[in-house]
Amino acid sequence: MKKTVTINLNGIVFHIDEDAYMLLQHYLEQLSKQFSAEDEKEILNDIEARIAELFTEKLQNGKNVVEKPDVERVMEVLGNPSQFADNDNDDTDNQHAENDKRKRTNKRLYRDPENKILGGVAAGIAAYLEWNILLVRLLFVLFLFISAGWSFLLYLVIWIIVPEATTTAQRLEMHGEDVTIENIKTQVKNAQEYVQSDEFKSNAKNIGSRIERILSPIVKTVFIVVSSIVGFTLLLVSLSLLAAFVIALLHADILLAFLPFSVGSGYLAIIGIVSIFLLIITPTIGLFVGAIRLLSNKTPRKGKSVFGWILFTVWVISLVALISVIVRGTLEYKPSYTRSFAHYPAENRTLDGFHTILLHNGVHAEYTQDSTQQVQIMAPDYTLQNIHTEVNDSILNIYFDGETNSIFTKNFAIHIQSPTIKRIEVEGGSSITTNTAIKTSNLQLKVADLSQAQLLLDVEKNVNVISTGLSRVQLSGNTHHLDLNVSNASMANTVDLVSKTGTVNVQNAAKADIQVRDSVWIQANDAARVCYRGNPIIKQQAYNAAVVVGYNEQ
Secondary structure, three states: OOOEEEEEEOOEEEEEEHHHHHHHHHHHHHHHHHOOHHHHHHHHHHHHHHHHHHHHHHHHHOOOOEOHHHHHHHHHHHOOHHHHOOOOOHHHHHHHHHHHOOOOOOOOOOEOOOOOOOOOHHHHHHHHHOOOHHHHHHHHHHHHHHOOOHHHHHHHHHHHHOOEOOOHHHHHHHOOOOOOHHHHHHHHHHHHHHHHOHHHHHHHHHHHHHHHHHHHHHHHHHHHHHHHHHHHHHHHHHHHHHHHHHHHHHOOHHHHOOOOHHHOOOHHHHHHHHHHHHHHHHHHHHHHHHHHHHHHOOOOOHHHHHHHHHHHHHHHHHHHHHHHHHHHHHHHOOOOOHHHHOOOOEEEEOOOOOOEEEEEOOOEEEEEEOOOOEEEEEOOHHHHOOEEEEEEOOEEEEEEOOOOOOHHHOOOEEEEEEOOOOEEEEEOOOEEEEOOOEEEEEEEEEEEOOOEEEEEEEEEEEEEEEEEOOOEEEEEEEEEEEEEEEOOOOEEEEEEEEEEEEEEEEEOOOEEEEEEEEEEEEEEEOOOEEEEEOOOEEEEEEEOOOEEEEHHHO
16 A cells, blocks of 8 residues: 655646655756756746646546656656756757757647737647748638638637647647757747847837838728728718708798697797708718818817817707797697787688688698688788689689798788588698588598698598608597508608598508507508507508507507
């Protein structure tokens, strides 16, 4: 029975019998005496790492304890300490020369940290194959294009799997040299001499400048290309927005269409339009200036940064003003035409009977169902002559032929009364509202080209609605059947119009809100959105990013 000792070599625990332990300890002590103090720690660490590897190989065959023959085998592999005394005699020189020519048999693949650029994979393969490092790197770059990126994936896999040569013993194995004490000592000594040499200092000093010389033109070229693309794109966007606002200035009803019904067309509408204009024109100017700077490759100066803050301040003020206009207009809104135009003279026009109303070219009217039929216009004298009212085939046609199509000159109100109404068409930036519910058997409503309709209905059978061209419809009341067609970014809010059945067709980024009690057929296309309230039986078709959703699912 032999006594065993537990030792730790290079972080690995081994069980070794007492005789083997004494021999190993003596061997390490002899090695320690052969090296100078400054070399001792690093060399002994590498030697212990190599001894741990050899012990591990011995214990792979079912052995649990390191024995004396195992230590003797290690000593044979690593060599006798007496061979490595520092002397200058010819025998030692011949021995070093012989070791340099020794056949390399135990070569292993490692990543080379001393010559690495990206993980040391290419340098490690070059050392394993004894090829030039530059050649291996060029081959990887070539395969990167030939293999459509697969070589880069292979490079990453090798990087993950192959270990890095961190110890002297691993560096020797990487080059196929025997891991002996002499080779370890020579490797450490050569490394120290290189670090202390002028060549190393020169390389260390110049490596940064070499990298800078290589990467600087690449980075500059990439920056110029990217900034030019971004700058050109921003320039196109800003010019498109500027062109859109020129059109908006010529036709102020386009901007008015972005405001709620409650804002109306008075001074609140003017403030709202100016706010909307500034909200979009200020970032447009910022985009334009930024695009010019990117294309000219100029950095903003201190004075120019103030310009950016001015634009931002104007944008914030415009946002606050727009919110205030919407809130105030909503709180003060009353659907009565006499409130805003009572101070204008009223002109009553006698016309033939009609059951259809057509409003064109920016006309804003209010309809009341009454036994008396009349059309009343409240406007200054210079505006009355530009407001035309005609009846042909029971169709009332009202249009405005002033010189401008701007809301700033539409200082008039039109009140329409009739016993019955069957069809209403509103287009060209016009609008219509109601004071009382429209009672009829069937009603057809068409709202087009930036127009608006806000109606209270009591329809016995069918309500047919067409809304297109950025128009808005808001209906309330009740009907038996709703036939709703909304397209081209228009909006229809009929959630307060309760119908028993419905047919809904919404497309081209339009939106519809509905309330149907029994059943409804819904078709939505091209980024349209339909929201329904209630629990009807639904048959639906939704294509091309369209959405159909219940109110409780939002």
